Amino acid sequence: MAGQTKILLVDDHQLILEGILSYLKDIDGLEIETANSCDEAFSKIKSSLSVNPFHIVFTDLSFDNQNKNVVLDGGEAFIKSILKEEIPIKVGVITGHSETNRIFNVIHNLNPSAYILKGKCSTDELTFAIQKMLKGEVYYTHEIHQKLLKRALVEIQMDDIAIQILKELPKHAKISNLEGLIKKSDGSLIKVRSIESKLSKLRTDLQANNNTDLVLKAKELGIID
Incomplete structure (x- = not known):
């Protein structure tokens, strides 16, 4: 990948973050930061806009949110805030949620540039996803694509x-x-x-x-x- 690509990973489980980081470390040209909550992530994205903005953010959808003062209580609210403020950043989802209805609603309503399943994540897949996202294209894990296709076929009937x-x-x-x-x-x-x-x-x-x-x-x- 030409130039340095700045990426923010958002997940409330440190082991998950470390797992994704282990895949990303083998990809050249990445500058990676992490956040354990959507509030923290949104603050980082906003504060970096005028200095060294993020190109891509990967977020989970569900967060435990033990802090009662949380504003953005999950990935959907986080993505909505990014869209509402028209922040120029590519948004990808890395999650364990594979329910067709949840997938459809997230993609239909929020239009993320990527939807990747945690259990199927790999260096090759993340490399391909990042390349597609930087080109303004969309990448969905094969299982996600198949579920959307099946739903579309059923919906036609x-x-x-x-x-x-x-x-x-x-x-x-x-x-x-x-x-x-x-x-x-x-x-x-x-x-x-x-x-x-x-x-x-x-x-x-x-x-x-x-x-x-x-x-x-x-x-x-x-x-x-």
């Missing part, structure tokens, strides 16, 4: 009726109770036979064993809350 059924299903003991609740776009009601047929197709599409499993998989994919 979802229509308004399917979403209604999946949202209502956990609230009722019997499928027949859904009749009169599920409506077409023109306001007409869906009969129970059509609801059962739709559920059968959804179970096939999401490879669910039963309706309970179907709802769990829909939540994991972030299709319903």
